[in-house]
Amino acid sequence: xxxxxxxxxxxxxxxxxxxxxxxxxxxxxxxxxxxxxxxxxxxxxxxxxxxxxxxxxxxxxxxxxxxxxxxxxxxxxxxxxxxxxxxxxxxxxxxxxxxxxxxxxxxxxxxxxxxxxxxxxxxxxxxxxxxxxxxxxxxxxxxxxxxxxxxxxxxxxxxxxxxxxxxxxxxxxxxxxxxxxxxxxxxxxxxxxxxxxxxxxxxxxxxxxxxxxxxxxxxxxxxxxxxxxxxxxxxxxxxxxxxxxxxxxxxxxxxxxxxxxxxxxxxxxxxxxxxxxxxxxxxxxxxxxxxxxxxxxxxxxxxxxxxxxxxxxxxxxxxxxxxxxxxxxxxxxxxxxxxxxxxxxxxxxxxxxxxxx
Amino acid sequence: xxxxxxxxxxxxxxxxxxxxxxxxxxxxxxxxxxxxxxxxxxxxxxxxxxxxxxxxxxxxxxxxxxxxxxxxxxxxxxxxxxxxxxxxxxxxxxxxxxxxxxxxxxxxxxxxxxxxxxxxxxxxxx
Numbered sequence: 001x002x003x004x005x006x007x008x009x010x011x012x013x014x015x016x017x018x019x020x021x022x023x024x025x026x027x028x029x030x031x032x033x034x035x036x037x038x039x040x041x042x043x044x045x046x047x048x049x050x051x052x053x054x055x056x057x058x059x060x061x062x063x064x065x066x067x068x069x070x071x072x073x074x075x076x077x078x079x080x081x082x083x084x085x086x087x088x089x090x091x092x093x094x095x096x097x098x099x100x101x102x103x104x105x106x107x108x109x110x111x112x113x114x115x116x117x118x119x120x121x122x123x124x125x126x127x128x129x130x131x132x133x134x135x136x137x138x139x140x141x142x143x144x145x146x147x148x149x150x151x152x153x154x155x156x157x158x159x160x161x162x163x164x165x166x167x168x169x170x171x172x173x174x175x176x177x178x179x180x181x182x183x184x185x186x187x188x189x190x191x192x193x194x195x196x197x198x199x200x201x202x203x204x205x206x207x208x209x210x211x212x213x214x215x216x217x218x219x220x221x222x223x224x225x226x227x228x229x230x231x232x233x234x235x236x237x238x239x240x241x242x243x244x245x246x247x248x249x250x251x252x253x254x255x256x257x258x259x260x261x262x263x264x265x266x267x268x269x270x271x272x273x274x275x276x277x278x279x280x281x282x283x284x285x286x287x288x289x290x291x292x293x294x295x296x297x298x299x300x301x302x303x304x305x306x307x308x309x310x311x312x313x314x315x316x317x318x319x320x321x322x323x324x325x326x327x328x329x330x331x332x333x334x335x336x337x338x339x340x341x342x343x344x345x346x347x348x349x350x351x352x353x354x355x356x357x
Numbered sequence: 358x359x360x361x362x363x364x365x366x367x368x369x370x371x372x373x374x375x376x377x378x379x380x381x382x383x384x385x386x387x388x389x390x391x392x393x394x395x396x397x398x399x400x401x402x403x404x405x406x407x408x409x410x411x412x413x414x415x416x417x418x419x420x421x422x423x424x425x426x427x428x429x430x431x432x433x434x435x436x437x438x439x440x441x442x443x444x445x446x447x448x449x450x451x452x453x454x455x456x457x458x459x460x461x462x463x464x465x466x467x468x469x470x471x472x473x474x475x476x477x478x479x480x481x482x483x
Contacts (some may be wrong), residue, residue, distance in 0.1 A: 017393075033419040034394045220420050286441075288397040288417050311396050311419065340399070340415065 005050035006142045006202040014216055022115035024051040027218040036221035037313040040188050044148030045217035046209050053117035053138040054196060055110040055124070061131035062106045069127060069261055070100060071244060073254040077102040082168040082185060084252050086244045087120060088262030092269060093240040094247065096120050097232065099185055101170040109170070109181065111143070111196070113234050127261075141180070142202035144195050146214050147225075151192030155182065157212040158205070163193055175201050175208075187222065189229035189354060224310045227319060230280050230351030236292055236308045237278060237321055243269055246323065247278045248351070277329035280351045281306070281337065283318030287344040290320035295338040298328050306337060312353060318344065319353045358481060359386040361452055365468055366477035367428040369410075372452065375468065380429055383456040384416065384447060387481045392418045395447045400436035401458050407431070409467050414457055416447065427460055429467045435459035 003024050011018060016027030026048065029036060039045045057066060066074040072085035082101040089095055096116040101109040112120045121136045128134065146154055155163040159173055164184050173182045173195065180197030197205055210216065223233070232238050232247055243266055244253050253266060269275075283290065290309025295302055309320035320337060328335070331350045336343035364372040370388035373380045389395065401413040412424035413433070436458045439446060446455035462468075472480065 028420065029393060032394050034396075224419065288399065288415070288422070289419065291422070311417075313419070 003051070005048055006199040007048045007050060007144075007206055010203060010206055011048065011216075016216070016218060019219070021219055022051060022113075024114060026051060027216070029218040029220045030216050033218070033220035033224060034313050036215065036217035037224050039215040040148045040190055040217060040221060040225055041314055042149065044146060044151045044154055044192070044214045045221065046206070046214035047145040047147070047217050047219075047222050048142075048206070049145050049194065050142035050199075050202065051114035052143055053110075053112040053114065053120065053136065054141040054143075055112060055121065056135045056137055057108040057110065057132060058106055059132040060106055061129060062108060065127075065129055065132045066100060066108060067257055067260060069124070071253040071260060071262070072100070073257045074100060074102075074108070075257065079104055080169055080171060082170050082183060084185075086249065086252060087123065088244070088260075088266075089240055090261060090265065091241075092243040092245075092262040092265030094234065094238040094242060094244060095123060095240065097234050097238055097249075099183075101181070101183060103170065103181070109196070115235055140198060141196055142199050143197070144202070144206060144209060145186055145192065146195070146209055147186045147188040147190045147192035148214075149191060150213065151190065154209060154212040154214050155193055158208045173197070175205050177201075187231060188225040189231075189352065189356065190225075224313055227308055227310045227321070228312050228314055228352065228354040230321070230353060232278065232321070233308060242278075242323065245269055246274055246276050274326045276304075276323040277326050278307075278321055279324045279329040279333075279348045280353060281320045281322060281335060281346045282349045282353060283320070283337065283344050283346045285345050287318040287337075288339050290318040290337060290339075294320070296322045296324070297336040297338065297343060298324070298333065303328060303335070309337075314354055318346070320346070324348070358390065359452065360474050360478050360481075362474050364452070364474065365428070365471040366474065367410075367426065367471055368480065369426045371426060371428050373428045373468075373471065375462065375465070378462055378465065379434060380431070380460045380462055381456050382427060382458055382460060383451055384425065385477070385481075386451050389448045389451045389455075392416060392421075392423060393448075394419050395444045398440040398444045398447065398457065400440065401427075401433045403433055403436060405433050406463070407433070407460075416444075416457075425457060427458075428471055429460060429462050429464070431460040431463045433458055434461050
């Protein structure tokens with residue numbers, strides 16, 4: 001039996017095509033992925049992301065505890081700031097990628113991937129220390145991401161206050177009688193926010209956002225939007241046997257902050273040289289949509305397989321990501337991606353695929 | 358859903374219209390609605406002979422690739438050149454401009470085993 005978010009009835013009423021995603025019945029699309037993708041790039045779309053997990057961490061020792069578990073530097077966050085970070089195993093492999101929000105002194109919100117809630121929570125509990133309280137409140141909270149060039153105006157209309165001008169900020173919000181958080185983060189490359197609110201307020205907030213002009217969008221568009229930006233998806237592009245350095249996420253690993261789980265493995269890998277890197281591949285001829293697990297060829301040999309792929313709705317050509325041997329993972333490197341026995345020409349490009357001004 | 362009365366249908370959601378021993382084949386309105394935004398069509402190879410119910414072409418939406426089966430046996434004699442630049446014709450005009458291929462029937466009796474419009478309507482209603 002899969003789970004349903006507080007917005008399930010609305011998805012069905014809107015004609016959402018429901019699919020299983022990480023044990024949740026989620027809409028893959030309503031009117032169409034291309035239409036929804038365009039709405040986010042040109043105006044504003046909203047996504048039910050209630051399936052994602054919300055963890056709360058508090059206590060005097062919580063900053064040091066999180067800094068011992070996460071790759072980015074939690075102690076650098078001022079109250080109201082957020083950062084993208086990774087939770088690693090001892091081998092430096094990725095358990096999950098997440099965002100940590102500093103809500104107050106020694107008080108944090110972690111938003112984690114739906115498929116990893118149980119695993120992340122078990123890992124954090126296994127590393128529990130005195131002076132830190134960890135609570136998984138995923139079941140109590142819903143979340144709606146509103147993304148697009150006009151998302152900011154929608155926030156103003158619905159919450160009657162201005163959204164932070166800066167990215168990676170978190171602020172308390174009130175909607176009806178419920179209190180939650182507005183965060184200026186997202187997974188599309190567009191301006192916007194994510195509202196994390198108690199389940200009781202989710203339906204009314206969804207309706208208010210729709211009335212203010214946010215178009216309901218499904219997981220299909222969420223995937224093409226994130227892929228155009230080269231953002232990794234855990235489970236496809238991130239894995240327990242791949243480090244954040246290989247994934248090109250070294251920016252989010254702070255070696256200067258002291259010890260954290262996975263640090264020594266990452267330091268050793270950095271010293272020895274990376275065996276592979278997650279490369280962005282742009283198809284340079286007319287092709288079918290790229291998808292995961294397509295063979296990747298270079299210099300006449302089979303070198304890898306794609307971990308994510310799409311036909312970029314904005315760019316109009318195939319895009320994919322694949323771990324390539326480090327020597328091949330350089331912009332300009334020619335590769336071929338095989339689809340049903342035919343190879344299509346592609347080239348390694350710098351992320352993101354979709355260049356913004 | 359539109360199910361034109363002058364066509365025969367396969368359970369796998371293709372339609373066929375036969376004139377002078379040549380069958381024109383496409384996918385139904387129901388199929389295009391299920392597949393959603395079609396962004397790529399890989400047509401069958403010209404001159405190749407296929408048996409009925411074999412996968413001969415691939416239609417891809419943003420989200421998934423789907424095989425297209427020939428409802429009858431025969432030789433591929435034409436493919437729709439317009440789909441190369443405009444695969445969305447399968448969504449916008451599935452029974453006319455969005456046809457996929459033409460096949461020279463080797464056994465016209467196979468048409469009798471295909472579904473009538475009413476039988477196909479019953480299938481997609483169920």
